[in-house]
Amino acid sequence: xxxxxxxxxxxxxxxxxxxxxxxxxxxxxxxxxxxxxxxxxxxxxxxxxxxxxxxxxxxxxxxxxxxxxxxxxxxxxxxxxxxxxxxxxxxxxxxxxxxxxxxxxxxxxxxxxxxxxxxxxxxxxxxxxxxxxxxxxxxxxxxxxxxxxxxxxxxxxxxxxxxxxxxxxxxxxxxxxxxxxxxxxxxxxxxxxxxxxxxxxxxxxxxxxxxxxxxxxxxxxxxxxxxxxxxxxxxxxxxxxxxxxxxxxxxxxxxxxxxxxxxxxxxxxxxxxxxxxxxxxxxxxxxxxxxxxxxxxxxxxxxxxxxxxxxxxxxxxxxx
Numbered sequence: 001x002x003x004x005x006x007x008x009x010x011x012x013x014x015x016x017x018x019x020x021x022x023x024x025x026x027x028x029x030x031x032x033x034x035x036x037x038x039x040x041x042x043x044x045x046x047x048x049x050x051x052x053x054x055x056x057x058x059x060x061x062x063x064x065x066x067x068x069x070x071x072x073x074x075x076x077x078x079x080x081x082x083x084x085x086x087x088x089x090x091x092x093x094x095x096x097x098x099x100x101x102x103x104x105x106x107x108x109x110x111x112x113x114x115x116x117x118x119x120x121x122x123x124x125x126x127x128x129x130x131x132x133x134x135x136x137x138x139x140x141x142x143x144x145x146x147x148x149x150x151x152x153x154x155x156x157x158x159x160x161x162x163x164x165x166x167x168x169x170x171x172x173x174x175x176x177x178x179x180x181x182x183x184x185x186x187x188x189x190x191x192x193x194x195x196x197x198x199x200x201x202x203x204x205x206x207x208x209x210x211x212x213x214x215x216x217x218x219x220x221x222x223x224x225x226x227x228x229x230x231x232x233x234x235x236x237x238x239x240x241x242x243x244x245x246x247x248x249x250x251x252x253x254x255x256x257x258x259x260x261x262x263x264x265x266x267x268x269x270x271x272x273x274x275x276x277x278x279x280x281x282x283x284x285x286x287x288x289x290x291x292x293x294x295x296x297x298x299x300x301x302x303x304x305x306x307x308x309x310x311x312x313x314x315x316x317x318x319x320x
Contacts, residue, residue: 002161002162003161003162003277003278003279004161004275004276004277004278005039005040005160005161005162005163005189005275005276005278006036006037006038006039006040006273006274006275007038007039007040007041007042007217007253007273007274007275007276008033008036008038008040008041008042008099008271008272008273009042009217009219009251009253009262009265009271009272009273009274010026010029010030010033010041010042010043010044010047010219010271011044011219011220011221011222011249011251011265011268011269011270011271011272012025012026012029012043012044012047012221012222012269012270013221013222013223013224013227013247013269014047014048014049014050014221014223014227015049015050015227015229016049016050016053016223016227016228016229016232017049017050017074017075017078017229017232018049018078018229019048019049019078019079019080019086021229022047022048022049022050023048023086023089023090026043026047026048026090026103027089027090027093029041029043029271030090030093030094030097030099030101031093032270032271033097033099033271034093034096034097034099036271036273038099038271038273039098039099039100039126039160039161040099040100040101040102040160040165041099041100041101041102041271042101042102042103042191042193042217042219043101043102043103043104043193043219043221044104044193044194044195044196044219044220044221044251045104045119045121045169045170045193045194045195045220045221046104046105046106046119046195046221047103047104047105047221048080048103048104048105048106049075049078049079049080049106050106050223051195051196051221051223051247052075052142052143052145052146052147053223053238053242053246054068054071054234054238055068055142055143055145055146056142057237057238057240057241057242058071058234058237058238058241060142060145060146061142061145067234067237068145070233070234071232071233071234071238072146074232074233075106075117075146076108076115076117078106079105079106079107079108079117080105080106080107080108081107081108081110081114082107082110082122082130082133083110087105087122087124087130090103090124091124091128091129091130092128093128094124094125094126094127094128095126095127095128096128098126099126100123100124100125100126100158100160100165101122101123101124102121102122102123102124102165102167102191102193102219103121103122103124104119104120104121104122104169104193105120105121105122106118106119106120106147107119107120107133107135109135109148111308111310112148112310112311113311116148117146117147117148118135118136118147118148118150119135119136119139119143119147119150119169119170120133120134120135120136120150120154120169121133121134121136121154121167121168121169121191121193122134123156123158123165123167125158125160126160131156131158132154132156132158133153133154134150134153134154134155134156134167134168134169135148135149135150135151135153135154136149136150136169136170136172137149137150137151137152137172137175137178138171138172138175140170140171151305151306151307151308151309152181152304152305152306152307153306153307153308153309155178155181155182155185155304155306156185156306157182157185157186157187160189161278162278163188163189163215163278164185164186164187164188164189165187165189165191166182166185166187166189166190166191167190167191167192167193168182168190168191168192168193169193170192170193170194170195170200171200173192173204173208174204177302179208179211179212180290180291180302181302181304183212183214183290183291184291184302187212187214188212188214188215188256188278188281189214189215189216189217189276190208190209190212190214190215190216190217191217191219192204192205192208192216192217192218192219193218193219193220194218194219194220194221194250195220195221195223195247196220196221196222196223196246196247196248196249196250197220197247197248197249197250198220198248198249198250198252198264198266199250200218200220200250201218201220201250201251201252201264202250202252202264204218205218205252205254206254206258206259206260207258208254209254209255209256209257209258210257210258211290212256212290213256213257213281213284213285213288213289213290214256214281215253215254215255215256215261215276215280215281216253216254217251217252217253218250218251218252218253218254218264219251220247220249220250220251221247221249222247222248222249222267222269223245223246223247224244224245224246225239225242225244245267248266248267249264249265249266249267249268250264250265250266251264251265251272252264252265253274253276255276255280256280256281256283256284256285257280257284261274261276262274
């Protein structure tokens with residue numbers, strides 16, 4: 001039925017900081033999702049090629065430290081340049097299997113000179129088109145040592161069957177104004193992506209669902225010692241201080257009433273599926289709608305700048 005949507009939560013570990021091997025694993029996961037007839041598949045934050053766990057383990061704030069510079073250079077080489085068609089195979093699978101995809105990547109942004117990294121959430125529609133690239137507005141704490149702050153261009157929503165989808169990265173989900181921007185665009189299925197921890201997903205997922213009266217799907221990754229490739233630069237220094245489990249998952253789904261549909265899933269890898277019913281949104285909006293009948297735009301309004309930011313704009317004169 002049109003009002004039903006089959007979600008797939010892709011809770012997997014990356015082949016850490018190896019984009020080629022991680023892409024292969026993502027493709028295998030998408031094939032599994034296709035076999036399960038998923039209509040929307042969500043991966044965790046920065047799954048491609050992985051979250052910058054080394055920063056807390058190697059004194060990442062040390063100025064001009066050769067260890068951190070070498071790992072950062074390795075990270076940059078394994079980041080994704082969208083304009084170089086590095087997501088084409090994922091897009092082809094989305095089209096082939098008629099499924100939409102949200103996936104977190106580390107983006108090497110061509111329009112910012114190609115030498116800075118952004119934590120980006122990509123939406124690919126079921127026709128295989130990249131419809132939005134949301135660069136994380138505010139990297140959290142030590143993330144700022146390797147990720148750059150993004151802009152509002154990716155604060156977009158997308159239609160899938162009767163649902164209107166929007167998404168945010170990790171602690172952006174705690175930011176009330178970006179959430180409000182998505183509510184104002186009609187979002188009723190909120191996608192929250194995380195590096196991997198039920199500490200993050202357990203409370204905020206239910207809060208957003210109750211505030212928005214929307215479905216919330218939170219998807220996290222996994223990460224343990226075995227997920228670090230042997231050729232990782234300075235692996236011995238990273239593992240010396242790393243806990244055995246760096247990311248335990250915590251992927252979950254909450255209904256528009258703020259109650260669990262799927263409680264946080266811990267330490268299990270795979271595609272976890274659930275069908276959701278759009279009619280639940282309409283039922284819960286009867287008594288609360290944060291940007292509709294339960295708002296006062298004559299008193300408070302939000303203005304959003306969605307221009308893609310760049311340091312240089314070229315105005316070339318046409319040749320005569």
